Amino acid sequence: MVLFNVGFYLVVPFLAVHLADELHLAAWAIGLVLGLRTFSQQGLFFLGGSLADRFGARPIVLLGVALRVVAFVALGFAEHLWSMIVGVVLVGLAAALFAPAVESTNAVYGxxxxxxxxxxxxxxxxxxxxxxxLGSVVGPALGAVLLVVPFRWTAVAAAGLFALLWLAFARWLPDDASTSAAEPGAVAPTLRQVWRTVLVNRSFLFFVVLCxxxxxxxxxxxxxLPEQLDRSTGSQAALGWFFAGAAVLVIVGQGPAVACARRLGHRNAIVGGLALIALSFLVPPLLLADPGRALAGLVGWxxxxxxxxMLMVPPMRDVIGRLAGERNLGAHFGMLSTVGGLATLVGSVLVGWIYDLVDAGRTTAAAPWLALAAVVAASAGAMWLWSGRDRLSPAALARSAPASRR
Structure with missing residues (x-):
């Protein structure tokens, strides 16, 4: 996980810089590329997770890592919008193969x-x-240092790291690292059975839409963040340090956040986490008007x-496992990412479009922030109303899990 994130954060946080400064793309095109990267990754997690449930983790992980090597090389040598789109789609598809297998295996072990x-x-x-x-501390720092070299060579270096990771997985990932069932010795389901268990689970589907x-x-x-740094300070040089600082915050604060979530209960932790995320988007608009305080607003956000x-993600993932009845977890975790990827694709294009309106003087600089705050706040409110008093408690989730998959 450390090395995966070193390779990822070496490239992806600086993609917007490359698209704007070297390829000179418009804001909507940058939003499209970044949204497609997320959608091809998160959006195809359902397929990747289903394949892991059907065929086991090892072959799917090895295929995904190999594709990531090819993808970063393609991304590094892309010079036009269409070739950048090909590169980011390959980057996302690679993660859609290996990430759900790893995530669902951890859920089974947990x-x-x-x-x-x-x-x-x-x-x-x-x-x-x-x-x-831990990996996302090192990756952005290295990426910030490597801003002085062409983006192409940074992407090639990340591809080399993933090539070494493929060798490591081939050597150490056990043959029985299967996510096909929660119980040892269970028969792997067909893809049709996997998809059916997800698509007929209405409580699960509504939950992932809200999340x-x-x-x-x-x-x-x-x-x-890259867009606003450029607008507020005239430079994106601090971008890597924002990611590194956020990573340190998670390393230090995740343990206490999990303890707090356990005391609050799943419902309060998930809704409270969404509320804090919505609130975070209200911080920068309060400070953007003052150039001297704009950077502090981004730090607060x-x-x-x-x-x-940190507060909502661990209990959210636990709820997904329980709503799935602890079966076919690759497909269930994949569906969460697929729905989130679709939301990110649409949302990123719309946010880029709003920034173009800001540049044209047709709306205020606070408009992108307020729109995002409203969307997340609506999700938090809907989650509170849907979940009821104890709907997300472990006992209630155990009772509501589909009987055929207990």
Whole structure:
């Protein structure tokens, strides 16, 4: 997880810089490229997770990592909008193959550890978040240093790192690292059976629709943050340090956030996290008018956004496992990312369009922030109304899990 994030954050946070400064694309085109990257990744997680449920984790992980190597090379040598689109779609497709397999395997292990009284699954998810962020401390810092070299060579370096990761997975990933079932020895389902268990689970589908806005909000770090840094300070040089600082915040704060979420309960933690994320988008508009305080507004936004994520994501992932009845977890976690990817694609294009309106003088500089705050706040309110008093408690979730998959 550390090395995956080093390679990812070496390239993706600086993609907007490359698109704007070297390829000279318009804001809407940058939003399209970044949205397609997220949609091809998150949007295809359902397919990748289903394949992991059907065929097991090992072959799908190896295929995904190999494709990521090809994708970063293609991205580095792309010189036009269409070739950039091809590159980012390949980058996303690679992650759609390997990420759900890893995520659902961790969910299976977490279920077993909780049943054995070792630790709660939300704690395992929190530890996973912390380990992932270790890599995202190093990646942005290296990416900031490498801004002085052409983007092409940064992408090639990331491809080389993923080539080494492929060798490591081929050597150490066990053959039985399967996510096809929550119980050892269970027969792997067909793809049709996998898809059916997801698509007929109405409570699960409604839950992931409400949770999709947190992915939309988080991915604005790749569009709004570079754009606003350039508008506020005239430079995107601080971009890498924003990502590094956010990663340190997660490493330090994820443990306490998980403990707080356990005391609050799943419902309060998820709704509270969404509310904090919505509130974070109200911080920059209060300070953007003053150039001396604009940077502080962005720092406050990034910090509060991550606090909301730390509070809601571990219990959200636990709820998904329970709503799935602990079966076909790759497809269920994949569907969460697919819905979130679609929301991010549409949202990123619309946010880029709003920024074009700002440049044309047809709306205020606060408009993108207020629009995003309203979307996430609506999701938080709907989650509170839908979840009821105890609908998201572990006991209630266990009762509502589909009987055929318990």
């Amino acid at each position: 279920h077993r550890l909780e049943a054995d009284g070792v630790l709660a699954r939300t704690e395992l998810f929190g530890l996973e978040q912390m380990c992932s962020r 999709a806005t947190q992915l939309l909000a988080y991915n604005q770090l790749y569009l709004v 990034v910090a509060l956004l991550h606090v909301g994520q």
